[in-house]
Amino acid sequence: MLDVPQAADRAARGNRLAAAALVFWAVAVVTGFGMLWRYKATAATQADEPPLSWPSASALARTPGRPTLVLFVHPHCGCSQATVTELARLLGRVRGPLDVRVAVVRPVGVEAGWDDTALVGRAEAIPGVTVVRDADGIEAARFAGHASGFTVVYGADGRRLFAGGLTSSRGHEGESFGSRRIVSLLETGLADRGDAPTFGCALASTAVAREEGTE
Amino acid sequence: MSDVMTEAAAQAIVERADQRFQRSRRDLWVSMDRLFAALMAGQWVFGLVLALTVSPWAWAGRERSVNPHVLAALGIGTLLSAMPIALAFLRPGWVVTRHVVAVAQMLWSALLVHLTGGRIETHFHVFGSLGFLAGYRDWPVLVTATVVVATEHFVRGLVWPESIYGIVNPEWWRFLEHAFWVVFAVSFLAVLCRRGMREMQTLAENGAELEALAEGEWRKSSVVTRAAS
Numbered sequence: 539m540l541d542v543p544q545a546a547d548r549a550a551r552g553n554r555l556a557a558a559a560l561v562f563w564a565v566a567v568v569t570g571f572g573m574l575w576r577y578k579a580t581a582a583t584q585a586d587e588p589p590l591s592w593p594s595a596s597a598l599a600r601t602p603g604r605p606t607l608v609l610f611v612h613p614h615c616g617c618s619q620a621t622v623t624e625l626a627r628l629l630g631r632v633r634g635p636l637d638v639r640v641a642v643v644r645p646v647g648v649e650a651g652w653d654d655t656a657l658v659g660r661a662e663a664i665p666g667v668t669v670v671r672d673a674d675g676i677e678a679a680r681f682a683g684h685a686s687g688f689t690v691v692y693g694a695d696g697r698r699l700f701a702g703g704l705t706s707s708r709g710h711e712g713e714s715f716g717s718r719r720i721v722s723l724l725e726t727g728l729a730d731r732g733d734a735p736t737f738g739c740a741l742a743s744t745a746v747a748r749e750e751g752t753e
Numbered sequence: 754m755s756d757v758m759t760e761a762a763a764q765a766i767v768e769r770a771d772q773r774f775q776r777s778r779r780d781l782w783v784s785m786d787r788l789f790a791a792l793m794a795g796q797w798v799f800g801l802v803l804a805l806t807v808s809p810w811a812w813a814g815r816e817r818s819v820n821p822h823v824l825a826a827l828g829i830g831t832l833l834s835a836m837p838i839a840l841a842f843l844r845p846g847w848v849v850t851r852h853v854v855a856v857a858q859m860l861w862s863a864l865l866v867h868l869t870g871g872r873i874e875t876h877f878h879v880f881g882s883l884g885f886l887a888g889y890r891d892w893p894v895l896v897t898a899t900v901v902v903a904t905e906h907f908v909r910g911l912v913w914p915e916s917i918y919g920i921v922n923p924e925w926w927r928f929l930e931h932a933f934w935v936v937f938a939v940s941f942l943a944v945l946c947r948r949g950m951r952e953m954q955t956l957a958e959n960g961a962e963l964e965a966l967a968e969g970e971w972r973k974s975s976v977v978t979r980a981a982s
Contacts, residue, residue: 556844560853563836567860570829574867577821579913616808616820620870645815675814686812706915709808709822710871715915743814 578707581735582685588701592692593680598639598670603694605724606637609704610678611661612686613642613653615739617709621687622657624704626664628717632724638664641672643686643741675741686738691720699723702734709737766961774957778890778950783845785889789854790841792885793834796861800826803868822868829864833857855894858882859901883938890950892943899939903932 592600600606609625611618622640629638640661644653653671662669672678681690682701691700700723706714716734723729804826810817837857840850862878869875879902886894906928914927 556840556849560836560849563832567829567832570825570832571860571863574821574825574829574864575909575913577825578867612812612814614810614812614817616810616822617870619807623870648815707871707913710867711873712871713915739811740813743816 578710578737580708581703581737582688582740584682584702584733584736585684586682588682588690588698589680590698592696592698596677596680598641598677599637599668600692600696601637602696604635604637605691605693605699606639607689607691607720608639608641608677608681609661609689610641610643610672610675610681610683610686610741611657612739612741613644613655613658615657615686617705617738618657618686619660620705620709620711621689621703621738622660622664623711624714624717625661625667625689628704628720629664629666631717631721634724636666636724638667640667640669641677642669643672643675643678645743646674678741684741685736686741688736688738688741689716689720691723693723698732700729700732700734703736703738704734705737707737762965766958766965769964770954770958770961773960774954777953777957779846781953782851782889782891786837786841786845786850786854788888789858789885790838793837793854793857793861796865797830797834800830800861800864800868803865807868807870825864826868830861833860833864851889851891851894852897855886855898856901858886859898860905862902863905879935880938883935883942887942887946890946890953892946895939895943895946899932899935902935903928906931 592606598606598608609621611621625638625640629636640658642653642658642661658669661667675683678684678688681688683690685703687703687705689700689702689704690698693699700716700720702716702719704714704716704720706712714734715731719729719731719734723732801823804820804823808820808822811820834857837850837854840847840853844850859879859882862876862882865878866872866875883895883898886898910928
């Protein structure tokens with residue numbers, strides 16, 4: 539049986555221990571969220587300048603006289619779910635004509651059906667969107683796209699209006715610079731900038747990216 | 754003499770009422786702590802399942818690695834749930850326990866919003882959580898929850914505004930607009946908390962009076978009647 543001073547001493551020790559644990563916990567939680575925010579806010583490196591005019595070598599269809607939007611996605615990129623959602627929202631805000639292509643990058647050597655994912659299905663379900671396969675990311679390379687979610691918009695005259703992403707951070711829905719600028723450019727021909735950071739998985743494998751200097 | 758006895762009896766009832774109130778209030782807080790411990794465990798499982806379902810892998814061409822979202826759900830999720838669960842069992846009913854629960858619960862909202870890619874629907878978790886926290890009937894807990902939401906928005910609005918507002922230079926007070934709706938819900942819930950506490954107090958007083966009356970009757974009864982009952 540403890541006497542009163544002993545019990546009080548024990549209680550005080552317990553409180554000090556609890557306070558120390560709570561401080562440690564608070565620091566760990568803040569650090570964890572800080573790391574998560576940092577990861578989500580880190581955009582993909584845009585090593586090359588996307589072509590200023592629609593590349594003549596491109597196999598992607600473009601109707602002269604109509605603006606064209608091309609979105610490159612990795613079929614398994616979880617972050618690009620938000621991009622596809624934002625694409626659907628964006629198309630709801632654009633009133634004028636716009637051809638939309640979603641190019642699904644398919645690396646060589648993958649088995650059949652590797653790129654038949656829910657993400658691709660969602661893109662196909664958006665009215666007015668044409669989904670095409672981009673074998674080995676050849677088209678993505680032509681447009682200097684390195685990350686899933688990379689979007690280019692070319693005007694009716696074939697000149698580049700926009701290059702970048704549609705989300706404000708990695709895999710995060712909501713308003714973004716990219717969507718705002720695209721809508722503004724298509725509706726008024728004006729925007730503060732013609733780019734935005736791209737957040738998404740790398741379209742090429744690490745070895746390929748290293749060779750190309752995009753990693 | 755009779756007045757003195759009446760006053761003493763009344764004082765005894767007041768003390769008994771206060772004891773009953775303290776006991777039932779502590780029982781409520783302890784049971785809420787335990788309930789939140791279960792919720793914390795459930796949210797941990799849910800967060801992990803969500804991360805593993807929505808975006809289990811980060812890709813680079815054909816290569817894949819574990820998505821940092823999974824690590825966040827595991828690491829931050831474990832941190833957020835572990836402390837309230839530990840306190841719920843080691844220090845149930847302690848004032849700090851329920852404030853830690855409030856902090857953890859609101860940060861769970863933030864984590865789930867991240868894990869679901871900022872889906873607007875996930876933001877409802879904030880308001881659901883405020884309703885749950887009101888179960889403590891302790892309004893300062895709701896203030897702690899509000900401060901956590903406002904601080905998270907304020908800090909994120911300062912360092913990374915586009916993640917909340919979609920624009921890079923929002924007005925400095927924009928976090929207040931978001932916090933306002935939390936305050937709107939909390940102000941009403943706080944009134945209900947105080948009302949709930951007052952009802953508990955009334956119940957305790959009524960119980961104490963009934964108990965005293967029953968004991969008085971018992972004392973007045975004969976030994977034979979007591980033996981028969």
